[in-house]
Amino acid sequence: MTEPTHDLPEGLLPWVASLGPGHISRLERHVARREAWVVDITRGDGSVLEGFLRLDREPAAARNVSLQREAAICRALTATDVPVPELLGWSDTYHAALFSRVPGSADxxxxxxxxxxxxxxxxxxxxxxxxxxxxxxxxxxxxxxxxxxxxxxxxxxxxxxxxxxxxxxxxxxxxxxxxxxxxxxxxxxxxxxxxxxxxxxxxxxxxxxxxxxxxxxxxxxxxxxxxxxxxxxxxxxxxxxxxxxxxxxxxxxxxxxxxxxxxxxxxxxxxxxxxxxxxxxxxxxxxCSQPGLRESMAWYLSYRYVGDRSTCEALGDAMNVAVEAPPMPDTSSDHSVLLAAASATLQRDVLPALDSPFARSRLNDARVLVACAEREQRYGEAVRAACCEDIGRLLRRQTRGYERATGQLMEAIAEGRVADEPLIQLLARKAYREEWLYQPAAALYPERRWAALD
CATH class of the missing domain: 3.90.1200.10 (Aminoglycoside phosphotransferase (APH), C-terminal lobe)
Incomplete structure (x- = not known):
């Protein structure tokens, strides 16, 4: 097997191979939001252990969400009638778990x-x-x-x-x-x-x-x-x-x-x-605030802006408050020729030439980020100005500067000085505008709406 390209911690793959035991005959980065690898371990008798490798590169002892927790739960549930992947091995050294690769589709x-x-x-x-x-x-x-x-x-x-x-x-x-x-x-x-x-x-x-x-x-x-x-x-x-x-x-x-x-x-x-x-x-x-994120920033932006809008709609539903999207800016700064050219180059010339599914996924992420940056340059100031006007009307005080207005709104929320209905409506207008601003990322999950509850 040709040695695959990877940046996995030194010593991790020998540990994985020992779980076969055998040699690693397949190692592919899985296209997922959190880091995962598809692994095959070929044993001496020719049989193959099909595994799914997950690792937590930055484990935090106090964190309430962890791969170690996932591994322990899967181990505990294996003996029940709740179907879960089998935990084949857990490493405290690498904070890595190897699970059985269960047949089936998630789609x-x-x-x-x-x-x-x-x-x-x-x-x-x-x-x-x-x-x-x-x-x-x-x-x-x-x-x-x-x-x-x-x-x-x-x-x-x-x-x-x-x-x-x-x-x-x-x-x-x-x-x-x-x-x-x-x-x-x-x-x-x-x-x-x-x-x-x-x-x-x-x-x-x-x-x-x-x-x-x-x-x-x-x-x-x-x-x-x-x-x-x-x-x-x-x-x-x-x-x-x-x-x-x-x-x-x-x-x-x-x-x-x-x-x-x-x-x-x-x-x-x-x-x-x-x-x-x-x-x-x-x-x-x-x-979304980490410039060196190892995971897909484009997907995180989509989760953030579509998710914020859905939160506002769920709050409105729970509180019987009507929310609606405001008009979007009809003026913009000049668009960036450089950013638009970069996005077109990635889409037209580079993406079709890549063979690796993971590399294609990440290149498409980069294209989305460039497109978001181009919209941010064109419309960002107008969106923030509209949000400032909304905050000023709610608090009955006009403030220059988006960060300062947001800070004043945060203080009013913490002190309980704003009523639920107008506040939910303001937060919804802000979320609708931001989802529109970051439309290239939001389009990864287009037209998402809550299913009706009985």
């Missing part, structure tokens, strides 16, 4: 037959119902997941608080009124009662499970797993169905209630889809 939105799509979602909701009914003591996960929540508020807010703590240094100097208002809103409206504490996946729904035929072959991506309110996962399903439309949600949560015996309420789903959006947007906003 539920790509299934053309709506009836088959529905059958798959019904099988999936059955797996989640079984997950939420598991005996927690038998899983032996308290050491890695920590103490179980003792109150409904702890169940609803524990993971949010952990996220706020993990990103405290970033948030100290980062001004975002939607994140600030969203966190406060979640505290004010936290559920007062829950049916039980369960192991929840924390990021579950379409594309985070594999299927073959009409059946789920594995539920994947457990790094957000924790003890919590089972309704949280139903909110997660709403969010993932938003990003990956899979036939809607009608009747699915009633089916969940029938299978699990755990009562479903529409209000709980409304609350937890906001909860996942707010806590999920914190690391996404942080990633």
């Amino acid at each position: 539920l939105p790509g299934v053309d037959d709506p009836q088959r799509q529905r059958r798959i979602m019904e099988d999936f909701i059955g797996a989640i119902a079984r997950l939420h009914c598991l005996d927690l003591d038998s899983l032996e996960l308290d050491e890695i997941l920590g103490a179980r929540p003792s109150t409904p508020a702890e169940a609803a807010l524990g993971d949010l608080d952990a996220q706020l703590q993990a990103f405290a240094a970033f948030l100290k100097h980062y001004q975002d009124p939607l994140l600030g208002y969203g966190a406060g809103w979640l505290r004010r409206f936290a559920p007062r009662q829950i049916a039980r504490v369960s192991l929840v996946q924390g990021d579950t729904g379409p594309v985070n499970f594999l299927f073959e035929g009409d059946r789920v072959s594995a539920v994947v991506d457990w790094e957000w797993g924790h003890w919590g309110d089972p309704m949280e996962d139903l909110g997660n399903i709403c969010v993932r169905e938003f990003w990956n439309p899979s036939g809607g949600l009608s009747g699915l949560f009633e089916r969940y209630e029938q299978l699990s015996g755990i009562p479903y309420t529409r209000a709980a789903a409304q609350y937890y889809r906001i909860q996942q959006n707010v806590r999920g947007m914190i690391p996404i906003h942080a990633a």
Whole structure:
């Protein structure tokens, strides 16, 4: 085998090969938001171990989301009737996990037959119902997941608080009124009662499970797993169905209630889809501030601006507040010939010549970033000026400078000086404008809308 190009830590591949044991006969970077590699290990008898390698290059001991957590949960669930990839090995040295490569597809939105799509979602909701009914003591996960929540508020807010703590240094100097208002809103409206504490996946729904035929072959991506309110996962399903439309949600949560015996309420789903959006947007906003990000900045920009807009729409739905997009700027600064030329060159001349799927994906990311930079140069000042005008009207004080106006809005939110309805409407107008401004990235997830809740 030709030695593949990679920048994996020295010593990691010999550890992977030892799990066969054998020699690595295939090593390919997987096109995914978080770093992953497809690995084949050929044993001495000619058999092949098909693996999926994940690693966490910058592990943080206090972080509530981790690959180590995912590995431990998969190990614990292997003996249950919840289908998960088998954990083949975990390395404390490299903070790496090798999982079995489960057959199946994650592309539920790509299934053309709506009836088959529905059958798959019904099988999936059955797996989640079984997950939420598991005996927690038998899983032996308290050491890695920590103490179980003792109150409904702890169940609803524990993971949010952990996220706020993990990103405290970033948030100290980062001004975002939607994140600030969203966190406060979640505290004010936290559920007062829950049916039980369960192991929840924390990021579950379409594309985070594999299927073959009409059946789920594995539920994947457990790094957000924790003890919590089972309704949280139903909110997660709403969010993932938003990003990956899979036939809607009608009747699915009633089916969940029938299978699990755990009562479903529409209000709980409304609350937890906001909860996942707010806590999920914190690391996404942080990633969008890192110039040296190893992962796809284009995808993070899409998650951020489409996600912020969807958060505002979910808040409006939960609070019975009508939100709508404002007019977009009809004037702009001169466009950049250099940025436009760079984008055209990448799209026309370079992208078609690449053979590696990963390299093609990253080059397309670069094209999107250049296109976003070109729009930022043309329209950014007009968008920020419109946001300043909105803030001035709400606070009844006009302030020059976007950062200063945003800071004043943050102070007003923290002090409770603005009413929910006009504030949600302002945040929505801001989100609609920014999604439009970063349209080349937002177009990676075009026309995303919330599925109706029963």
